[in-house]
Structure formats: C-alpha cells, structure tokens
Amino acid sequence: MSVTTFPSRGATLRQPGWLARLFDYKPFLIVMCLAPAIGLLLVFLTYPLGLGIWLAFTDTTIGQRGIYIGLENFQYLLKDPLWWNAVFYSIFYTAVATFGKFALGFWLALLLNNHFPFKSLIRAIVLLPWIVPTVLSALAFWWIYDPQFSIISYLLVDVLHLRDSNVDFLGSPWPARFSLIAANIWRGIPFVAISLLAGLQTISPSLYEAAMLDGATSWQRFRYITFPMMMPILAIVMTFSIIFTFTDFQLVYAITRGGPVNSTHLLATLAFQRGIAGGELGEGAAIAVSMIPFLVFATLFSYFGLARRKWQQGEAND
Amino acid sequence: MTDVAAQSNVASAAPDTMAWDSRARRVVMIYLPLACFILILLFPFYWMAITSFKPNAELLNYKEHNPFWITSPTLAHVKHLLFDTSYPRWLKTTMLVAIGSTFLSLFASTLAAYAIERLRFRGSPYVGLGIYLAYLVPPSILFIPLATVIVQFGLFDSPLALILVYPTFLVPFCTWLLIGYFKSIPYELEECALVDGATRLQILWRITLPLAVPGLISAGIFSFTLSWNEFIYALAFIQSGANKTVPVAILTELVTGDVYQWGALMAGSLLGSLPVALFYSLFVDYYVSSLTGAVKE
Numbered sequence: 001m002s003v004t005t006f007p008s009r010g011a012t013l014r015q016p017g018w019l020a021r022l023f024d025y026k027p028f029l030i031v032m033c034l035a036p037a038i039g040l041l042l043v044f045l046t047y048p049l050g051l052g053i054w055l056a057f058t059d060t061t062i063g064q065r066g067i068y069i070g071l072e073n074f075q076y077l078l079k080d081p082l083w084w085n086a087v088f089y090s091i092f093y094t095a096v097a098t099f100g101k102f103a104l105g106f107w108l109a110l111l112l113n114n115h116f117p118f119k120s121l122i123r124a125i126v127l128l129p130w131i132v133p134t135v136l137s138a139l140a141f142w143w144i145y146d147p148q149f150s151i152i153s154y155l156l157v158d159v160l161h162l163r164d165s166n167v168d169f170l171g172s173p174w175p176a177r178f179s180l181i182a183a184n185i186w187r188g189i190p191f192v193a194i195s196l197l198a199g200l201q202t203i204s205p206s207l208y209e210a211a212m213l214d215g216a217t218s219w220q221r222f223r224y225i226t227f228p229m230m231m232p233i234l235a236i237v238m239t240f241s242i243i244f245t246f247t248d249f250q251l252v253y254a255i256t257r258g259g260p261v262n263s264t265h266l267l268a269t270l271a272f273q274r275g276i277a278g279g280e281l282g283e284g285a286a287i288a289v290s291m292i293p294f295l296v297f298a299t300l301f302s303y304f305g306l307a308r309r310k311w312q313q314g315e316a317n318d
Numbered sequence: 319m320t321d322v323a324a325q326s327n328v329a330s331a332a333p334d335t336m337a338w339d340s341r342a343r344r345v346v347m348i349y350l351p352l353a354c355f356i357l358i359l360l361f362p363f364y365w366m367a368i369t370s371f372k373p374n375a376e377l378l379n380y381k382e383h384n385p386f387w388i389t390s391p392t393l394a395h396v397k398h399l400l401f402d403t404s405y406p407r408w409l410k411t412t413m414l415v416a417i418g419s420t421f422l423s424l425f426a427s428t429l430a431a432y433a434i435e436r437l438r439f440r441g442s443p444y445v446g447l448g449i450y451l452a453y454l455v456p457p458s459i460l461f462i463p464l465a466t467v468i469v470q471f472g473l474f475d476s477p478l479a480l481i482l483v484y485p486t487f488l489v490p491f492c493t494w495l496l497i498g499y500f501k502s503i504p505y506e507l508e509e510c511a512l513v514d515g516a517t518r519l520q521i522l523w524r525i526t527l528p529l530a531v532p533g534l535i536s537a538g539i540f541s542f543t544l545s546w547n548e549f550i551y552a553l554a555f556i557q558s559g560a561n562k563t564v565p566v567a568i569l570t571e572l573v574t575g576d577v578y579q580w581g582a583l584m585a586g587s588l589l590g591s592l593p594v595a596l597f598y599s600l601f602v603d604y605y606v607s608s609l610t611g612a613v614k615e
Contacts, residue, residue: 024517026437033433034445036426037489041452044464045486049455052463060466104355111352122356124602129359131598131605133547135565136587140362143369143580151365154380189359194606247458250549254569268458268550275462276554288459299454 055285062279073286083287086265090291093181093266094246100185101241102234105192110226112193113200123194130190138254141183145169145255173263176256180264183251192237199233200226235301242298247291267291363591370395370585377581395581396589403572404560405586412546412563413593415477419484420541424534427489431496432522436508446497453490460486461554468555475557483555484545491544492537499533500526536604543594543605564590 023029056073060066077083112123129137144151146169153166169179203226211221249268252258258265258273265273267287275284369377371391376383383389399405433439434446464483465474473479503526511521527534552563559571568586572579598605 020517023519026439026518029518030433030437030439033429033437037430037449037493038445040422040426040482040485040489041449044467044483045452045455045460048460048463048467051467052459055463055466107351108355111348111355114348116348116352120602122352123606124599125356126359127602127605128363128595128598131543131594132363132591133549133565133594135547135549135569136590137362137366139568139583139587140366143584144362144365146580149378149380149580151385154385158380186359186362189355243454243456247456249458250565253549253553271458271462272550272554276465281462281466284462288462291459295454295456295459299451 052285053289055282056289057286058282060281060285062281066282069282073283074290076283077286077290082262082265082270083290085262086267086270086287087290089177089264090246090266092177093184093248094242097181097184097188097245098238098241100181101188101192101245102238104185105189106196108189108193109196109200112197123197127190127194129187130194134187134250135254137187138183138251141179141186142170142255145179147171170256171260173260176260176264180252180255183255184245184248187251188241188245192241195237196230196233199230203229235304239298239301242301243295246294246298366584366588366591369580370588372581374581395579395585398579398582399585399589403582404567405564405589407560408562408564408567409589409593411477411561412565412590415480415484415552415563416542416545418477418481419488419545420538422481423485423488423492423541424538426485427492427496427537428527428534430489431493431500432526434493435497435500436522436526437518446493449490449493453487453494457487457548457550461550464551465554474555475561477556477561479555480545480548480552480563483551484541484548488541488544492541495537495540496530496533499530503529532604532607535601536607539597539601539604542597546594 057068057070058066059069147166150166150169156163157166168175170176207225208221211225247268248266249272252264252266252269256264258269267290271284271287274280274287368388372388373390373392373394376389434442468474468479507525508521511525547565549565552566556562556566562571568583568590572583572586
C-alpha cells in the first residue's frame with residue numbers, strides 16, 4: 001500500500017514543483033522580471049533614439065525611405081537663420097525661465113517652511129498648476145493674453161489707468177517671448193517649490209540654533225546653512241528643470257505655434273513643424289538631434305551634483 | 319517702589335510691542351507674499367472657470383459687465399461641448415489610454431524594481447542607473463523617429479500606440495519610486511518566508527507587494543496624471559478626430575477659424591482638467607510624497 005502511494009505522491013508533487021523551481025531559479029527569474037520594462041524601453045526608447053540619429057543623416061520624408069546624405073542636413077541648418085533663431089530662443093527661454101522658477105520657487109519653499117494654519121491645504125493648492133494638463137492651462141494663458149479681451153490689459157487700462165492702449169502680448173516678437181516665459185515660470189514654480197520644500201525639511205533645526213547662539217543674522221543663516229545644505233537637491237531639481245524646459249514643446253505650440261514671424265520657435269517646435277507637419281523627417285530629426293549636446297551637458301551636471309551629494313553624506317557619517 | 323513699578327511696566331510693555339512687531343513682520347514677510355503667490359497660481363483656473371459659464375454677451379463686453387464676475391451664468395458652452403462635439407468620445411479615449419498605460423507601466427516597473435532591489439544580481443545597480451537615464455531622454459527628441467516606428471508597426475492613429483509608448487517615460491519614474499519603497503521593507507520578512515518554503519514569486523505577491531501598496535498608489539496616480547497630460551506623442555501619432563485625446567483635441571478640433579469660441583475652449587479645458595484635479599484632491603499626500611521621494615532618490 002505504502003509502496004504504491006509513495007511514487008504517485010512524488011509525481012503529483014513534481015508537476016508544480018518543476019515550474020515553481022524554474023521560477024525560483026534566480027537567473028531565469030531576473031530575466032523574466034526585467035523583460036517587460038527593458039523590452040518596452042529598448043523598443044520604444046533606445047531604438048528610436050538610434051533611429052533618430054540615423055534619420056538625421058538621411059533625406060527621409062514621409063512616405064519615402066531616404067538615403068544617407070552625410071552631414072548635409074546639419075550644414076543646411078547651420079545656414080538656416082530660423083534654426084539659429086530657435087537655438088537662441090531655446091537658450092534664452094531656458095535661462096530666463098529657469099532663473100525665474102528657481103528664484104520664485106525657492107522663495108515659495110521658504111515661505112511654506114513656516115508654520116501657519118491650513119498649511120497642508122495651501123501646499124495642495126500650490127501644486128495645482130503642475131497637475132493640470134499643460135496644454136489646457138496654456139489655453140487659459142492664451143485667453144489671458146488675448147489682444148482685445150486680455151484681463152491684464154483690462155486691469156492696466158480700465159482699472160488702474162496705467163496705460164492707454166491694450167498690451168499686445170503675442171503680436172510682436174519680444175512681448176511674445178516674455179509672455180511665453182511667464183507662462184512657463186507659472187507652470188514650473190510648484191514643482192520647484194515642493195521639491196525644495198522637501199529638501200528644506202531635512203535640514204536639522206539644531207544647525208540654526210547653533211548659528212543663532214553664535215550671533216548669525218538671518219541672511220548669514222540662509223547663506224551659510226540653508227544654501228549649502230540645499231545645494232545637492234538644487235542641482236538635481238535644476239537639471240530636471242533645465243532638460244524639460246529646453247525641450248519644451250506644449251506651451252509654445254499651444255500659445256503661439258512659433259509665431260509671430262517664427263520668433264518664438266523652440267528647437268522642439270521647429271522640429272515638429274519641419275518633421276511632422278512639413279513631412280521632412282530627416283531634417284526634423286536633425287533639429288531634434290542638435291538638442292542632444294545640450295542634454296548631455298545637463299546630465300553631466302546632474303551626475304556631478306549626485307557625486308557631490310554622496311561625498312557630503314560620507315563626510316557627515318564619519 | 320516706583321522704580322520697580324516702572325520697571326515692571328516697561329517689562330510688560332516690551333513683550334507686547336515685540337509681539338505686535340513680530341506679528342506685523344510675519345504678515346509682511348510671510349502671509350502677504352504667500353497670498354500673492356496663491357492668487358497668481360490660482361488665477362488662470364479662476365479665469366478658466368468663470369469664462370466657461372459666462373454668456374457670450376458678457377464675455378466680450380467689459381465696459382458694461384465686470385469681467386471678474388458673472389451676472390447670468392449659463393451652461394450653453396458646456397452643453398455645446400458635450401452634445402455638438404465629440405468631447406465625450408475624446409474623454410473616453412483619454413481615459414482608456416491613461417488607464418491602459420498606467421497598468422502596463424505599473425506591471426513592468428514593479429517586476430523590474432523587485433528584480434533590481436531584491437533579487438540583487440551582478441550589475442543590478444547599472445540596470446537601475448540605465449533605467450534612470452532613460453528618464454532623462456525627453457519626448458521632444460524621440461517623437462519623429464517614434465512616429466516612423468509606430469507606422470512600421472501599423473499602429474498609426476490607434477490609441478494602442480499611445481498605451482505602448484507612454485511607458486517609456488512612466489516606467490523609469492515608477493521603477494525608481496518603487497525601488498525606494500522596496501528598500502524600506504525589511505529584508506527579514508522575506509528571509510522568514512524563504513525559510514518557510516515560499517517561492518520568490520509568492521514572496522513578491524504575498525509579502526512585498528501588500529507592504530508596498532502606498533508606493534504602488536503613488537506610482538499609479540502619478541502615471542495616470544502624466545499620461546492624461548501627455549501631448550506631443552498624442553499630437554504626432556493620432557490623426558483622426560475621433561481617436562484624439564482631450565488635450566490634443568481641444569487644441570486642434572475646437573480652435574477653428576479666426577473667431578475663437580473662448581467659452582467652449584475654456585469649458586473644454588476645465589472639463590479636461592477636472593478628472594486629474596479630482597484625482598489629485600483625493601490623493602494629495604501620495605502626490606507630494608512621490609514627487610519629493612523621486613527627487614530625493
């Protein structure tokens with residue numbers, strides 16, 4: 001009796017045991033676990049990235065496979081005033097908007113770091129511009145910047161009597177450039193403020209107490225405690241902000257579409273206009289690829305920010 | 319005696335003036351700037367909301383009507399949006415895409431984060447770093463080659479293309495968030511389960527995942543928001559009016575001609591923002607923790 005049941009029991013155990021053991025075999029399990037994520041990223045990120053660089057060296061258009069033409073696209077771009085204009089505005093937009101976002105965002109973070117009633121509610125409200133789809137808030141800005149019915153013009157002309165005529169926000173190059181930057185700063189403040197607030201909350205109050213005992217003024221406390229302690233997180237948040245401001249697309253596309261007279265094109269909107277709307281995939285890809293050196297620079301910046309952070313932590317532990 | 323009285327008088331007066339001083343200082347230094355910030359950050363939403371319920375007569379006449387208020391609110395713009403355009407259809411597509419890509423990226427990144435953080439193998443930090451670097455590749459440099467890839471796969475103009483493409487920016491983010499959460503779960507729990515004879519997958523399913531639920535919620539709502547808000551891929555890969563997502567459709571289908579229907583446009587923006595805003599109000603703490611957690615990692 002026991003002799004006959006023993007092997008059959010073993011067989012029933014082995015059947016699930018085999019699969020379970022395969023899934024318990026670590027190398028197999030690792031491959032299985034990484035496969036979906038790595039697969040998605042390889043097919044839809046790494047491959048297109050390489051393909052994009054290849055396309056930049058071809059004369060591909062929509063519906064027609066291109067041939068290799070070497071650096072022709074880039075030579076063309078170097079002679080193209082519109083491309084230079086886009087490079088200029090991308091850098092200008094990134095520099096001014098990043099400065100504005102960080103100055104105002106840091107200020108807001110310092111304000112939020114105080115104690116006051118309804119703190120969590122206010123913190124929640126502050127993050128709202130970042131949560132709402134950018135295109136939809138950009139449409140609201142478009143309406144705010146309307147040449148005829150702008151609410152800002154109404155305030156300035158009819159309520160405060162500071163001006164005689166409506167402000168022409170989007171009709172001429174420089175006002176349009178600054179209007180877009182203002183909208184970008186508005187959208188970017190919450191992210192900066194909430195990230196920096198998290199950094200501020202990790203600074204130990206005992207540092208401030210020690211500094212106050214030593215007679216440091218509030219500016220000195222900010223300059224020699226808050227700022228150095230925030231440096232690592234500032235570096236990371238700033239890298240992200242720079243990368244995503246430089247490659248911004250939605251705001252410009254929604255509000256001006258690069259106009260008036262192509263003065264507000266960023267590299268991304270120019271790439272879209274030439275590549276998708278104009279059908280010149282090769283040239284569009286070349287414009288997109290010309291953003292890469294800048295992004296590499298920003299990523300290296302992030303890396304050294306991180307390295308510095310590790311070094312600081314190491315020192316703190318010793 | 320009088321000296322002492324005078325002194326006590328001074329002493330009692332001094333804190334009073336100081337308290338007043340610091341309160342005034344507090345108002346000027348904290349509450350006033352804070353109020354300005356909130357006013358400016360919220361104004362576009364107020365303007366969006368008030369425009370969507372204003373009749374056209376009030377909308378375009380600031381002389382007789384105060385633009386900051388509505389005297390006779392109307393639902394005409396919302397009605398026009400819901401019944402004369404394909405807005406409900408766009409909402410449905412957006413919802414489908416957002417939910418689909420959220421689940422796909424949660425599935426992929428949970429497994430990846432578990433493998434990197436808990437199955438530790440040689441080179442696992444490098445895989446983590448590689449996934450992190452993927453987050454730094456912005457969609458603006460990918461959309462042109464991706465469009466050709468999508469055409470090759472025969473997915474052009476299909477919401478499925480968006481469901482498959484959105485994980486490229488969702489997976490890196492979710493993976494890093496979940497690695498952080500898995501780190502906070504004590505290793506001993508898994509060792510106990512291993513000693514008791516549980517398989518690795520049982521451990522993941524029965525022990526690690528239930529403990530990482532807050533992290534999963536954070537990653538989920540974040541993915542949902544990001545895919546709801548995504549614009550450039552949806553603009554480049556979807557052609558037909560019916561398959562567009564809300565942000566793209568409002569900009570390309572509702573902005574027509576020279577006279578913009580500002581009421582309908584703002585109503586569309588308001589309705590399109592509402593789902594994420596609602597979601598946000600329910601899970602504020604998760605948003606804040608995931609945002610700050612991801613930055614700190």
